[in-house]
Amino acid sequence: xxRTGIILILLTILLLLVAYFLPDAEKQQVADKNPYLSVLFxxxxxxxxxxxxxxxxxxxxxxxxxxxxLIFIALMFSExxxxxLAVLDPFLFPSPARVFLALFKDIDILxxxxxxxxxxxxAGYLLAVITAIPLGLITGWKKRLFNAAYPFAKAVSPxxxxxxxxxxxxxxxxxxxxxxxxxxxxxxxxxxxxxVYGVFxxxxxxxxxxxxxxxxxxxxxxxxxxxxxxxTIFSGALIALILSFITLTVAEMIGxxxxxxxYIEYEHQFANYDKLLAGMLFLxxxxxxxxxxxxxxxxxxxRWQKV
Amino acid sequence: xxxxxxxDVTMVYGGKGTAVAALEDINLDIGEGEFVTLIGPSGxxxxxIIDLIAGLKFPTNGSxxxxxxxxxxxxxxxxxxxxxxxxxxxxxxxxxIRFVLRNKNGNANSxxxxxxxxxxxGFAKNYPAxxxxxxxxxxxxxxxxxxxxxxxxxxxxxxxxxxxxxxxxQNLLLHLWxxxxxxxxxxxxxxxxxxxxxxxxxxxxxxxxRIKEIVEVGFPxxxxxxxxxxxxxxxxxxxxxxxxxxxxxxxxxxxxxSFVPEGAHE
Ligand SMILES: Nc1ncnc2c1ncn2[C@@H]1O[C@H](COP(=O)(O)OP(=O)(O)OP(=O)(O)O)[C@@H](O)[C@H]1O
Ligand SMILES: [Mg+2]
Numbered sequence: 001x002x003r004t005g006i007i008l009i010l011l012t013i014l015l016l017l018v019a020y021f022l023p024d025a026e027k028q029q030v031a032d033k034n035p036y037l038s039v040l041f042x043x044x045x046x047x048x049x050x051x052x053x054x055x056x057x058x059x060x061x062x063x064x065x066x067x068x069x070l071i072f073i074a075l076m077f078s079e080x081x082x083x084x085l086a087v088l089d090p091f092l093f094p095s096p097a098r099v100f101l102a103l104f105k106d107i108d109i110l111x112x113x114x115x116x117x118x119x120x121x122x123a124g125y126l127l128a129v130i131t132a133i134p135l136g137l138i139t140g141w142k143k144r145l146f147n148a149a150y151p152f153a154k155a156v157s158p159x160x161x162x163x164x165x166x167x168x169x170x171x172x173x174x175x176x177x178x179x180x181x182x183x184x185x186x187x188x189x190x191x192x193x194x195x196v197y198g199v200f201x202x203x204x205x206x207x208x209x210x211x212x213x214x215x216x217x218x219x220x221x222x223x224x225x226x227x228x229x230x231x232t233i234f235s236g237a238l239i240a241l242i243l244s245f246i247t248l249t250v251a252e253m254i255g256x257x258x259x260x261x262x263y264i265e266y267e268h269q270f271a272n273y274d275k276l277l278a279g280m281l282f283l284x285x286x287x288x289x290x291x292x293x294x295x296x297x298x299x300x301x302x303r304w305q306k307v
Numbered sequence: 308x309x310x311x312x313x314x315d316v317t318m319v320y321g322g323k324g325t326a327v328a329a330l331e332d333i334n335l336d337i338g339e340g341e342f343v344t345l346i347g348p349s350g351x352x353x354x355x356i357i358d359l360i361a362g363l364k365f366p367t368n369g370s371x372x373x374x375x376x377x378x379x380x381x382x383x384x385x386x387x388x389x390x391x392x393x394x395x396x397x398x399x400x401x402x403x404i405r406f407v408l409r410n411k412n413g414n415a416n417s418x419x420x421x422x423x424x425x426x427x428x429g430f431a432k433n434y435p436a437x438x439x440x441x442x443x444x445x446x447x448x449x450x451x452x453x454x455x456x457x458x459x460x461x462x463x464x465x466x467x468x469x470x471x472x473x474x475x476x477q478n479l480l481l482h483l484w485x486x487x488x489x490x491x492x493x494x495x496x497x498x499x500x501x502x503x504x505x506x507x508x509x510x511x512x513x514x515x516x517r518i519k520e521i522v523e524v525g526f527p528x529x530x531x532x533x534x535x536x537x538x539x540x541x542x543x544x545x546x547x548x549x550x551x552x553x554x555x556x557x558x559x560x561x562x563x564x565s566f567v568p569e570g571a572h573e
Contacts, residue, residue, distance in 0.1 A: 092373065203392060203393040205389060205391070205545075206392045206395075208358075208389075208392075209365050209387065209389055209392050209393050210389040210395070211363060211381045212361050212362075212363065212381045212386070212460075213381075213383060213406075213407060213454070214381055214382040214383040214384075215379075223406075224395070224396075227395070227397040228397075230397070293420075303396045303434075304396055304398070304434040304435075304436065305436065306436040306437075
């Protein structure tokens with residue numbers, strides 16, 4: 001166990017004690033604290049397990065402790081500022097306990113919203129991946145096509161995708177289809193530009209060496225050009241993914257009646273700030289999980305790169 | 308095995324104004340199973356000749372033929388090893404070899420056999436990035452033999468290696484090549500390497516690239532580095548080659564000195 005670990009464990013215990021024993025500010029409406037305390041308790045167990053590898057068999061990771069420290073400092077801060085001292089208006093800034101209570105009460109709605117959001121996101125994003133990569137490969141490979149298309153792509157790619165929403169709504173059968181389309185457009189350009197750029201920057205000696213093996217054009221694209229451009233493609237795909245989250249949330253806020261963006265906007269209209277924050281927290285958690293999966297896919301596909 | 312002919316080959320890079328005459332009137336006839344080495348100062352067109360035979364580039368004038376046929380594209384009948392970038396970094400060592408066997412219903416076993424040949428069985432699952440430069444070139448040679456082309460084209464394959472690795476790889480190449488003599492066109496800057504490996508050494512001169520002299524290396528095979536050095540003909544031939552190269556070097560230096568900027572003489 002190292003110093004960060006000790007500090008973290010002490011902090012988790014302290015937070016649990018503070019949250020449980022110290023009374024909330026008077027202005028604060030009293031809420032059921034059990035959901036929040038349970039979450040804190042589970043987190044504390046995780047921290048302890050990570051720091052006592054002899055018992056848990058989990059090797060302690062410095063990164064876990066560093067991230068944990070940041071999270072617990074933020075939790076401690078919000079516990080003191082929003083619950084105990086109620087420095088800001090508790091109606092607009094509810095205590096963590098109230099946010100977690102809202103999260104627990106609405107978990108079914110939130111999970112339904114997650115499924116709906118992920119469906120739209122996956123449809124739009126994957127559509128972008130399977131179209132932008134082949135088109136980018138061809139555009140990067142054919143110099144004439146590159147000269148014609150790249151300036152256009154550069155000009156169009158910075159346009160915020162939600163700009164296309166009004167026409168998409170008119171032209172497409174449902175708002176969901178319009179959302180998918182807008183996510184697709186938003187994700188398409190970063191992947192396309194990165195793919196073109198990736199192909200353009202492949203070491204020419206690598207291509208020459210591949211050509212001496214007598215590969216056909218299709219095989220050259222699939223077995224050589226694509227993998228060689230893949231590191232650059234992934235960096236574009238990451239930007240596209242982040243952009244997709246934004247597009248999705250905005251689109252849901254504007255016009256759907258499901259999904260996490262919709263939930264947040266809906267509760268906002270009723271001034272349920274605890275639910276609004278619960279929705280944001282849940283959305284943040286979903287984003288982190290998806291990014292984690294993305295990271296895993298990326299490091300698997302690029303496992304051949306020097307570390 | 309293959310006969311390789313270059314007939315009145317001229318190669319000009321670039322368009323009007325920027326044209327560079329890389330090769331001019333090259334005539335070279337390489338016989339079946341012959342080991343020919345190209346040597347000469349930088350920019351004399353050695354790599355260009357390799358690229359022409361490989362089918363990566365095409366001559367401005369004249370023709371390049373393999374077994375009497377004009378070369379129209381790269382093909383698996385001519386295996387090429389460059390100084391680097393020969394292997395695909397995204398494939399394991401074994402997959403790199405398996406890849407060239409893909410159309411020859413080659414299985415993992417035969418790929419492993421070639422890896423064993425260069426003493427790298429233990430690294431089958433490694434990616435090239437995790438190997439040293441010398442090991443990567445060993446894999447490239449294993450792949451070359453796995454391809455089983457009629458001709459080997461090798462452009463400074465050992466140029467980036469330290470002296471020990473270089474000796475190891477020269478011996479390995481010589482040993483493997485002696486079992487089945489393919490036609491080899493080999494580029495080097497190293498006179499000793501050329502003398503050890505070649506049947507003939509083509510000395511080239513730059514601007515434009517031409518053949519200055521062709522030296523026959525008649526030492527009996529199999530050759531051994533130590534007995535070769537003590538051969539009475541070796542020292543003379545080596546001195547002769549170094550002389551030819553030095554002339555070239557002095558000439559290109561005097562050409563460059565005309566570009567010395569004003570004021571540099573003060
Ligand atoms: N793609 C190209 N475009 C324009 N000029 C080129 C190109 N490739 C080579 N050249 C020129 O042709 C000449 C011969 O080049 P080449 O690479 O064949 O020389 P080399 O003998 O292999 O040199 P080195 O020993 O440095 O490898 C040089 O003057 C070079 O600048
Ligand atoms: Mg060269």
